[in-house]
Amino acid sequence: MADHADHHEHHIHGLAHQFEDMAQQKESVLLGMWTFLITEVLFFGGYFGTYLVYRTQYPIAFTEGSHELDITFGAFNTAVLILSSLTMAMAVHESHKGKKNGILFYLISTLFLGCVFLVVKYFEYSAKFEHGLVPGLAWHPHGEHSPQLALYFSLYFGMTGMHALHMIIGAALIIWLMVKTARGTFTAEYNAPVEIFGLYWHFVDIVWIFLFPLLYLLGRT
């Protein structure tokens, strides 16, 4: 009990009462975030597994579907996301030093790049609507593999749509982090929220790293 009173007197900024010290808290927070990310890996794994099954069954239709996508957009967005991972890593780097302006600068950069990605995605989606390549919403029959092509595009919209949703949630979280940063919440000792958001952002980048070759680059020879 005396111990408890002592803790309250020397309350450490950002340290939850159930933890012994900052190091223990950070280890727990990181492990918790990784637990969530592993469930995300398995969640997206369901999509990738479905892709794997249908791709092996209908390779020709999947190649035809892939040819409807623009590699330039896909490659550009891949580069944008990789750059945003770099700026996010830098935001975490700055947060370890408790540098408010540094964190803010790199968070804004990451948010900007995330928005660039989504805008490009918007134009890609619009083109698909124009060309009648959206199963269920705007679909025109396309040749003899039309039903299988619809399967490819269902997966395309399912996978990239879920990825884009993760980006949108990420963008909202960046704004929340920016507000907390501006208020001076993060210090060299307490910066776990920035760090675990970084893990989330890099995870979303990794999903795209696989989506790009699987959706855009089929049968290009």
Place this chain on the structure above:
Amino acid sequence: MAEHHNSPTVATYLSVFAALMVLTTLTVGAAFQDLGAYNDLVAMAIACTKATVVIVFFMHVKYSSRLIWLFVAAGFVFLLIMFAFLMADYASRGWADAPGSYFMSTH
């Protein structure tokens, strides 16, 4: 548990970024080469390399505790198990075709 943080430097991050960009160029280039069945293999090998680099450096697994390292690795092992059993199912359909067989294929 506490002192495993020798954080990566900015130079490390920039090298990782450069490597990821080079690998992206490589995967686009490889897609236009006729490698037959190896096209997919090369694309996935490059994607896995990129993902590993991101996990190890950007996501700090290299600088984290062994517990986190093990945790992350276990997650991906389970993903591979899921894919393996999924494809084992689809690949083996029709192997035991016989009228009335429990394993009778649907096509």
